[in-house]
Amino acid sequence: MPILDRLNTAPGLPPGPGYAHAVTTTGKLAFVSGQVATGADGAVVGPGDLEAQTRQAMRNLEQILTALGSGWSDVVRLTWYLVDVSQVQVIRDVRDDFVRPAPGDQPNPASSLVQVAALVRPEFLVEVEAVAVVPD
Numbered sequence: 041m042p043i044l045d046r047l048n049t050a051p052g053l054p055p056g057p058g059y060a061h062a063v064t065t066t067g068k069l070a071f072v073s074g075q076v077a078t079g080a081d082g083a084v085v086g087p088g089d090l091e092a093q094t095r096q097a098m099r100n101l102e103q104i105l106t107a108l109g110s111g112w113s114d115v116v117r118l119t120w121y122l123v124d125v126s127q128v129q130v131i132r133d134v135r136d137d138f139v140r141p142a143p144g145d146q147p148n149p150a151s152s153l154v155q156v157a158a159l160v161r162p163e164f165l166v167e168v169e170a171v172a173v174v175p176d
Contacts (some may be wrong), residue, residue: 059151063116065174070108074121074169075100076159081126090127090165097168102138110172112139117150117171124165125155131166 050061077085077093086092105111118139120131131153138147146147149170161169 060149063150065173069176070172072170074167076164084163087163089129093165098138108174110174114173115149115170119169120153121156121167170175
């Protein structure tokens with residue numbers, strides 16, 4: 041079973057708002073490609089709707105984690121690419137629906153969010169990639 045250790049605070053830094061400053065692990069790592077809001081048929085889910093697109097991208101990520109034999113508790117890093125960073129709270133709210141730890145548990149994984157001018161297709165508003173530990 042992989043061992044995860046999350047650094048929530050560091051001297052001179054406040055706690056991250058909903059994420060760990062760092063995560064260390066022992067075990068095999070999976071680097072999951074960025075996921076966007078496409079359904080099984082390849083069609084865009086939620087055109088113009090950031091919340092719907094974020095939920096679909098997270099569902100796609102969840103399917104990949106499951107296929108790897110992993111889960112949300114094994115995710116050590118999320119990287120977000122967002123067209124409009126002023127809507128970051130939408131991303132946080134949806135993220136918390138998927139990876140919110142139970143009260144008293146460790147915070148969400150280490151994270152970064154980058155505003156981009158555009159994604160691979162103009163109708164995409166968000167993309168999320170992950171690094172997860174895969175159990176042996």
